[in-house]
Amino acid sequence: MSSIGIVGAGIAGLQLGLYLRSRGISCSLYTDRSSDEIRSSRLPSTAALLGSTRARDRELGTNHWDDATFGCFHVDVRVKGLPELSSQGRIDPPALFIDMRLYLPRLLEDFEARGGRVIRSGVLPASNLARLGDAHDLVVVATGRGDLGTVFPRDYHRSPWLEPQRRLFAGLFRGIDFPQELGLLFQIVPGHGEIFESQLLTAEGPVSCLLFEAIPGGALDALTRVPCDDDPHVVESLVLDLLEANAPNVHARVDRQTFHLTRPRDCMQAAIVPTARRAYVELGEGRYAVAVGDAFATHDPVLWQGANAASRSAWALGESIVQALAAGRPLDRRFCEGVDERLWSLVGPSMEWTNAFLSPPPPHTMAIFSAASRDQRIADAFASNLDNPALQWRIFRGPEGVDAFLEGFRRAKTSRSAGAVSVAPASA
Ligand SMILES: Cc1cc2nc3c(=O)[nH]c(=O)nc-3n(C[C@H](O)[C@H](O)[C@H](O)COP(=O)(O)OP(=O)(O)OC[C@H]3O[C@@H](n4cnc5c(N)ncnc54)[C@H](O)[C@@H]3O)c2cc1C
CATH class of the missing domain: 3.30.9.40 (D-Amino Acid Oxidase; Chain A, domain 2)
Known part of the structure; x- marks a missing residue:
């Protein structure tokens, strides 16, 4: 029977583990902290889970905080200056700001209750990772910004910053x-x-x-x-x-x-130094480790993308593993190259959009905030599309994208056809 070893009990490791368990795949999770240790730790982040991440939780049956009265229902963007720009857009569906010290231990307990094996042991140094390769068909490194992720080569082309920008x-x-x-x-x-x-x-x-x-x-x-x-x-x-x-x-x-x-x-x-890495390394004897979540692509949190990208990529990796095993294909180099391509296609836009946002805002970015302060539909689109980084990046990457986006609203106004404007949040 195939076995997957996951190192790290953050959102990436846990959602992947729960996904694999839901498909009946044997899975061990190595964690440097027990549930109680996570509960009593320092605030790790202030993550907002966007609609598509919450939908994945729902599908996994880990949506323990689905209270319709509590959530993040709008984004109020203000740009200090003379005059100050201000807009308030609705996030549809609402996001959830949740303390990861509440969220992660509960998912870890869910994972164990569903037959996942939890091994309370940090995996360091990298030589121990190679040993895990003997015990599992594939090792997944989901250790966030931890040191273990450095076994995956940094992709300098995809990581423009060498220093933290914030x-x-x-x-x-x-x-x-x-x-x-x-x-x-x-x-x-x-x-x-x-x-x-x-x-x-x-x-x-x-x-x-x-x-x-x-x-x-x-x-x-x-x-x-x-x-x-x-x-x-x-x-x-x-x-x-x-x-x-x-x-x-x-x-x-x-x-x-x-x-x-x-x-x-x-x-x-x-x-945080925003960093993208190649998604795989060989452990020897044809065994591989793949990286997911922050270990693959660490975002600065300025656009709320990291945990959501971690969830998105964990789900995609889970699908790739399930498909390969069902087809009897080995989890070999070819599989890993496919994973690298697939994860970057999902996570690249949020990385590039976030990295661009860390630079002084160019006039075309300010044009959106200015238009949003006058037109409610633009404010709503900006807020909901936070969950669709591929679309946001197509819009924000240059003046042409912004012009096309704003023109869509102008046309919709004159023709009264809102269909010309894409405001749909990303699908799961
Ligand atoms: C202040 C702040 C605000 C943020 N706000 C947002 C937001 O609004 N929206 C958003 O989407 N993202 C946000 N993020 C980013 C988000 O927190 C991360 O992208 C996300 O937590 C990454 O998940 P992960 O599972 O990859 O890694 P992590 O959450 O870092 O989990 C990794 C786990 O692995 C464990 N580990 C580490 N090393 C080892 C080892 N050697 N052996 C075993 N276990 C190990 C760690 O203890 C940890 O439990 C924010 C981050 C910060 C710092």
């Missing part, structure tokens, strides 16, 4: 009134970075979540450099100052008396 601070707070309708505030501060405010579902219920994406050396950067754990009051007062100066709409909903960081471990700082 430094990150994320934290969970109480004392910010939720907006009337739950949603994301996406405040762009030209030359300095971005500020995101959302409502994140945690084990203690929904809390306010702030993510600062600071351009190194800019006005937001101080927050990414204060020692997060030393004195929460220093962090809190810096956050308030930055909100007041750059995101007044959020600052107006802060109650200074009750505003506080929920717990010291509810904040994180990071700096």
